[in-house]
Amino acid sequence: MNSYKKYFFPVIFFTVTILFSIIGFNPAEVVIIGPEFHEQEYFIEELDIISENLDIKIKYKAVNDPENYIIENKELNASIALIPNPQGVTNLAERGHLYNLNSLIVEDSLLNKIYPEHLTDIVTLNNDIYAGWTRLFPNSLIWYDISKFKEYDDLNFQNFDSLISSTKKIADTGVTPWCANSESSASTGWIQTNWLEDIILSKNGPEVYDRWSQLSIQASNIKIFSSIKIIDDFIFYPNHIHNGPGSIISKEFRNLPKVLLDESNSCFLSWSGHYFRYYIPDEYAYGEDYGVIKLPKITLDNTVVGIGDAVVLIEDNQIARNVISEILSSNFGEKWSGYPDTEFISANKYFNREIINNELTQYEFDIVHASLQQDLFRYDASEVMARPIGSNLLWKFFVNFIREGSESIVQLLNELDREI
Template identity: 30%
Template structure:
């Protein structure tokens, strides 16, 4: 839900976008490239897709440096096959992909971060089911748990792409060591540490919810992580599947526990302002005050490794590192909440199928992992490629038999809730709305 021995790793924030406008990054995958000799050894892994040609459009929410890493990860495929990939990354993906489809301008391929949104397009008949060749690669590459997220009424519509670990608490080992702080092992220790940091004159937490049309989602990660830790996977699953209402007392209790941190003026928002500043602080910038000692910790996914400025040392003794948000009841195992993207298609042209096949291979997973700040649940991924220490940390935790893993709850809910009222409700809640009113608002939006 998650990337990771190189004791020192520099995260480069260089960006070479062809065009950046309106929150969208438009990236050509290789137009104008001289290509590569298709008979050369370096092109051997791509031999099956040669002589197809054409151009394939991909639309996703991945932007900035992450988008540039994507472009590099499939460049060799482009050079060796002649199939061009035109990539567009947008901060308004969740809303705009529907606009594109309704307007007859659907992308060939979309990377869906929410299985609930994927299911909506499958139900409407817009998505193309995975052809047999893609399905075979999917079954070879991923566990059934992952494939189930992209299977609707028995039909596989998409394949997993990246995975991310969404229970990371980013911090500065240097800052901790200088002040005698230790990484907490339980929730109670986390609160004790937060109190200590606050008493020392530093806001223990930084946070940010702004993300374009997707504003609010970082706060849903808080709630999901707390519900999983406070109630265990059974109640978590019941909540996600609406077998218990959103305004159930167990969910309200989880909001109250999150309230102790997110709406505590003594705890937030380091480097930016008061509690309300969280709603207008971008999630990309929210964790950066850690580097200046203006806040102590930041709950954010493993993908945040790509956001640290050039020259930042990511390691257990460096500028930044991460730990798993501690359990509330350690006897229940190690709770982990994660997410990922799924490759769905609105077209079945041969070149589109070819790109879908390539993205479902271990070859692609290893090429993307080599670019850094990324992890996949693909069983063929070579973990030795993962140079970012937090990536390896996440991989180790996910492979631990004591880990209790669940996919991001809002991503599994119907899109109008998970990517709609839940996001908006969390913004209202951060801005001071009563918890009961927030829960009722979300519950009333959920169709029976």
């Protein structure tokens, strides 16, 4: 019996000690929910680096619609979310699903020291900031076929007016210079809202642009009307658009790079955003087969309209806040940026662009950050304004306008005003 006690109690002691050691050293797990997206595997690699640095586990859970997922699920088992538009951020904040990030410190700075005023304003509700930005993408781009482009030495990119004047002269010779396929099922018209936003911002400046985003200016206002007239001239000038204006709303936008790079087509320019990259066939190379330039200015230079990914806090604890601080830091994305196919454009103004291992992404980074420095980067207005307008009625406006022609502008704008 004494022998039994002699061995029993030490065994129990060591067993309990080992169990408590295992439990005690089991690292905390942080779950991040967000959409499934291009280069997601690189994003997860960055999370793995944070996991190692903070000695925790981080899991990324992709869902179809993060905003609705948060609203509809009471038991989220997640602390952080990626929300791909500012409207989703303020909607969630208004419903009480988010915690503010007013006091969040990122590399010794508050959020309003990392981003220009606009980027914090659009994720602010009742003076509380509810998100930081990890990535940004530019919309304000013109893509071109290099071999076709070289045939036109007289193209003038000094400003938007000189460019359109040059392409009109090309159209007069019988060559259609612009590829503009934009059909996108029920969402057809969204690309034209991008065109409108580019024009409003460069022509009228950020104050008018912000009023348009907030729908505090009517669609029939002369500044909006004159901006749409520029699009009208672009679309309906004879022979300006490949396959005619009707192709804009009848030909699928994902095929646009193929159309542009097809030698049998004369069109060689496309007014398209960052998304154009996703659909370029693998056999074509940047700098050899195709190139890109920022949309030339109308009045203001360095204006860029774009989109991005917001990071929000849905369960308030210090570990989750530490993870968000790391995601928003100037170090996040360094490994991602080292891949030859990287498309990562950090929103952090202190990010080192020299580590970006992709010439096209470097160019996009440069124009985005030039605009950020002057607070001339503006988020896609249709993603900021009320959804029934920005994600429905504006699209329908452009579809009807292209279908019915120039004479319909005034009537359609008045109808839009009644909805606003």
